[in-house]
Amino acid sequence: MRVVPGRRPPEVQEYPPQVAIEVLLAGRVRGKRRTGPLRHLPGGWSRSTLPVNVLLVDHPGGLCLFDAGPGRIGSPDGLPWHPWLRLARFEPVEPDALAAALERRGASRDDIRWVVLSHLHVDHVGGLAGVPAADVVVSRMEWARAQGLRGRVRGYVPRLWPDGRNPVLVEPELPALGPFAGCHDVAGDGTLLVVPTPEHTPGHISLLVRLDGRQVLCGGDVASSLEELAAVRPDIADWCAREGVDYVGAHGPTNAAARP
Ligand SMILES: [Zn+2]
Numbered sequence: 001m002r003v004v005p006g007r008r009p010p011e012v013q014e015y016p017p018q019v020a021i022e023v024l025l026a027g028r029v030r031g032k033r034r035t036g037p038l039r040h041l042p043g044g045w046s047r048s049t050l051p052v053n054v055l056l057v058d059h060p061g062g063l064c065l066f067d068a069g070p071g072r073i074g075s076p077d078g079l080p081w082h083p084w085l086r087l088a089r090f091e092p093v094e095p096d097a098l099a100a101a102l103e104r105r106g107a108s109r110d111d112i113r114w115v116v117l118s119h120l121h122v123d124h125v126g127g128l129a130g131v132p133a134a135d136v137v138v139s140r141m142e143w144a145r146a147q148g149l150r151g152r153v154r155g156y157v158p159r160l161w162p163d164g165r166n167p168v169l170v171e172p173e174l175p176a177l178g179p180f181a182g183c184h185d186v187a188g189d190g191t192l193l194v195v196p197t198p199e200h201t202p203g204h205i206s207l208l209v210r211l212d213g214r215q216v217l218c219g220g221d222v223a224s225s226l227e228e229l230a231a232v233r234p235d236i237a238d239w240c241a242r243e244g245v246d247y248v249g250a251h252g253p254t255n256a257a258a259r260p
Pocket residue numbers: 119121200221
């Protein structure tokens with residue numbers, strides 16, 4: 001991680017208060033009932049599911065999507081054999097919440113300017129083909145770890161990444177911000193900040209949205225809820241509480257970001 005000393009995290013540029021930040025249900029993930037080694041046996045699917053969310057932000061320079069959801073990957077059929085991929089089943093949902101959110105705006109998928117990916121696991125990249133015009137923003141470390149045979153062994157499925165799409169690889173080149181070791185300014189105005197949140201994967205990133213007097217941390221797979229965040233990253237949870245930052249996880253409640 002490269003941090004440039006002496007530079008400050010970007011100031012937030014103010015825009016008219018017309019910004020919407022929506023948490024949209026993009027699919028569901030079903031795990032196994034059993035834990036431990038027996039969970040690798042066929043069947044034994046849990047009766048309950050967890051949501052797989054994407055987040056849509058109305059930035060004045062274009063729409064920004066955080067994560068692309070599982071798309072129509074189905075599972076586990078059609079995915080390469082991998083122990084990790086046998087433990088979760090990804091299920092599509094109807095109606096398509098992203099299509100409905102775009103329709104409310106009179107927008108199309110071509111109006112999505114950025115897709116910021118928390119990481120490259122299958123339930124976050126399967127919907128990428130549906131946003132053809134967007135810049136796909138990926139952590140440079142995550143991208144590197146997902147390549148080649150080692151990437152396959154780690155459970156990444158590169159064929160879900162559309163051909164001919166060169167991701168914008170980012171690093172936290174700006175100084176530390178709160179509990180985050182650095183940041184990257186996606187839109188160049190301080191309102192969409194990528195921050196490193198390693199653990200679920202070493203290259204995992206989160207998106208801090210600072211628009212319309214509101215701050216929302218889109219945490220991907222850091223934690224599904226604020227309660228879980230307090231358990232796994234109390235430093236981030238404390239900072240969110242102090243700064244009035246809402247938190248939303250990829251597998252948490254879909255209706256609204258929770259406020260500490
Ligand atoms: Zn993941």
